[in-house]
Amino acid sequence: METHGLQEILSGHRFFADLDPALCALVAGCGRNVRFEAGDYLFHEGEPADRFFLLRHGRVAFEVTAPGRGPLRFLTVGEGEVVGVSWLVPPYRWNYDAKALETIRAIALDAKCLRDKCEADHHLGYELMKRFVPELVRRLHATRLQMFDVYGQHG
Amino acid sequence: MAEPVAVGDPMLPKVAEVVARRRELADTWTIELVTEAQGLLAFRPGQFNMLYAFGVGEAAISVSGDPAGADRLIHTIRDVGKVSAALAGLKPGARLGVRGPFGSAWPVEAAVGQDVVVMAGGLGLAPLRPALYRLLAERQRFGRIALLYGTRSPSDILYAKELARWRAQLDLQLEVTVDHAGTDWHGHVGVVTSLLPRVVFDPARTVALLCGPEVMMRFGALALQDLGVAPGAIHLSLERHMKCALGHCGRCQFGSQFVCKDGPVASFAKVGRLLTIKEL
Numbered sequence: 280m281e282t283h284g285l286q287e288i289l290s291g292h293r294f295f296a297d298l299d300p301a302l303c304a305l306v307a308g309c310g311r312n313v314r315f316e317a318g319d320y321l322f323h324e325g326e327p328a329d330r331f332f333l334l335r336h337g338r339v340a341f342e343v344t345a346p347g348r349g350p351l352r353f354l355t356v357g358e359g360e361v362v363g364v365s366w367l368v369p370p371y372r373w374n375y376d377a378k379a380l381e382t383i384r385a386i387a388l389d390a391k392c393l394r395d396k397c398e399a400d401h402h403l404g405y406e407l408m409k410r411f412v413p414e415l416v417r418r419l420h421a422t423r424l425q426m427f428d429v430y431g432q433h434g
Numbered sequence: 435m436a437e438p439v440a441v442g443d444p445m446l447p448k449v450a451e452v453v454a455r456r457r458e459l460a461d462t463w464t465i466e467l468v469t470e471a472q473g474l475l476a477f478r479p480g481q482f483n484m485l486y487a488f489g490v491g492e493a494a495i496s497v498s499g500d501p502a503g504a505d506r507l508i509h510t511i512r513d514v515g516k517v518s519a520a521l522a523g524l525k526p527g528a529r530l531g532v533r534g535p536f537g538s539a540w541p542v543e544a545a546v547g548q549d550v551v552v553m554a555g556g557l558g559l560a561p562l563r564p565a566l567y568r569l570l571a572e573r574q575r576f577g578r579i580a581l582l583y584g585t586r587s588p589s590d591i592l593y594a595k596e597l598a599r600w601r602a603q604l605d606l607q608l609e610v611t612v613d614h615a616g617t618d619w620h621g622h623v624g625v626v627t628s629l630l631p632r633v634v635f636d637p638a639r640t641v642a643l644l645c646g647p648e649v650m651m652r653f654g655a656l657a658l659q660d661l662g663v664a665p666g667a668i669h670l671s672l673e674r675h676m677k678c679a680l681g682h683c684g685r686c687q688f689g690s691q692f693v694c695k696d697g698p699v700a701s702f703a704k705v706g707r708l709l710t711i712k713e714l
């Protein structure tokens with residue numbers, strides 16, 4: 280019952296829009312609904328990246344702590360977006376902290392469960408790649424622009 | 435409508451006096467000028483003046499005040515070098531030379547009946563502010579209006595009080611993002627294009643106005659185009675070093691055009707390709 284409900288939520292989520300219902304059911308089998316309150320951490324830097332999140336409500340801030348500067352926020356994401364990509368590639372470890380800025384409702388997907396399913400069904404793996412790679416490229420590109428400090432002296 | 439142009443000898447600066455000066459950011463000041471000279475106060479949103487700090491030099495500075503019924507000239511200046519430092523440092527009572535107004539304007543009239551997306555980056559909010567004043571003053575003539583503003587950090591947010599006032603306005607979609615922030619900032623962090631999914635507009639009937647660092651405008655324009663906004667409906671404000679501001683000296687040449695005369699405001703359809711040529 281839970282899986283069925285999750286499947287519906289997943290197919291309505293921007294990230295999994297247009298995913299074949301049979302594959303969606305496979306993904307849903309690795310998921311569960313989660314909730315975080317403002318100020319909670321979804322995960323911390325250095326911890327195993329054993330799941331990722333599809334946000335249904337609320338915003339999450341990504342932070343890194345720089346010595347002598349305290350935590351630095353470098354990205355916020357919200358409804359319809361995904362939190363966590365480190366689960367995809369070894370060593371499956373988070374590289375930053377993810378903090379709830381508001382009450383968060385999300386679907387947490389178990390990374391090992393999903394990786395195993397992708398290994399067994401490459402079609403599912405390919406569908407996931409098609410969704411994650413553009414996200415990764417977008418974030419890489421955005422990070423590059425942030426690094427350029429385009430608003431500096433010559434902005 | 436033709437752009438207001440400099441009256442009299444356009445190479446001869448007219449004298450104006452600073453009557454107010456406000457610190458906006460650590461390196462950015464707004465000065466208000468009064469002048470008895472003819473023709474300086476009639477400008478259109480997006481146009482600029484050549485401000486002359488006596489004995490130091492001249493710089494192109496956009497007008498950042500409201501064009502309607504203006505009795506003073508308002509300019510926001512970031513101190514980046516010799517001339518801008520001298521201009522930003524002018525205190526009430528000080529005098530300076532002004533030539534202008536010059537250049538093309540934001541197509542506010544062409545946006546009537548359309549949705550309007552205003553995308554500003556850093557100090558780029560200053561040249562857009564006159565257009566925003568006009569859009570908001572005649573709010574009912576336009577469809578949805580979205581203002582997306584990106585800047586470096588929370589302490590670099592220009593016109594913060596005005597943004598707060600606009601945020602309270604229910605018929606303006608306003609989103610602000612910064613490149614990085616401390617944990618005391620509860621707003622968005624990320625590039626300005628990441629704000630696009632957060633606002634509602636109909637790409638097929640949208641006019642977009644972009645001003646900020648060129649890299650930001652380039653990627654902002656492409657993101658809007660990807661969403662379906664026509665390149666001819668996307669307008670950018672270009673920045674090049676200037677000298678005469680009259681299309682004579684060639685200092686501001688950009689491809690076959692002069693930014694001072696054909697610009698600074700130009701459509702992405704016209705200048706998009708040129709923006710990727712490194713030599714320009």
Ligand SMILES: Cc1cc2nc3c(=O)[nH]c(=O)nc-3n(C[C@H](O)[C@H](O)[C@H](O)COP(=O)(O)OP(=O)(O)OC[C@H]3O[C@@H](n4cnc5c(N)ncnc54)[C@H](O)[C@@H]3O)c2cc1C
Nearest residue numbers: 493494495496510511512514515516517518673674675698
């Ligand atoms: C149409 C137009 C509108 C402008 N509006 C404003 C405005 O509203 N407020 C404002 O503060 N500035 C504005 N500028 C930019 C302003 O003209 C320059 O910052 C100023 O000329 C710098 O002169 P300076 O002697 O202080 O600096 P310089 O000593 O000449 O330069 C300092 C540093 O800034 C760089 N630089 C100087 N001018 C430019 C430029 N035009 N583009 C890119 N890099 C430059 C130089 O390469 C140098 O590294 C505008 C420019 C144009 C063309």
Ligand code: FES
Nearest residue numbers: 677679683684694
């Ligand atoms: S500044 Fe002389 S041609 Fe533009």
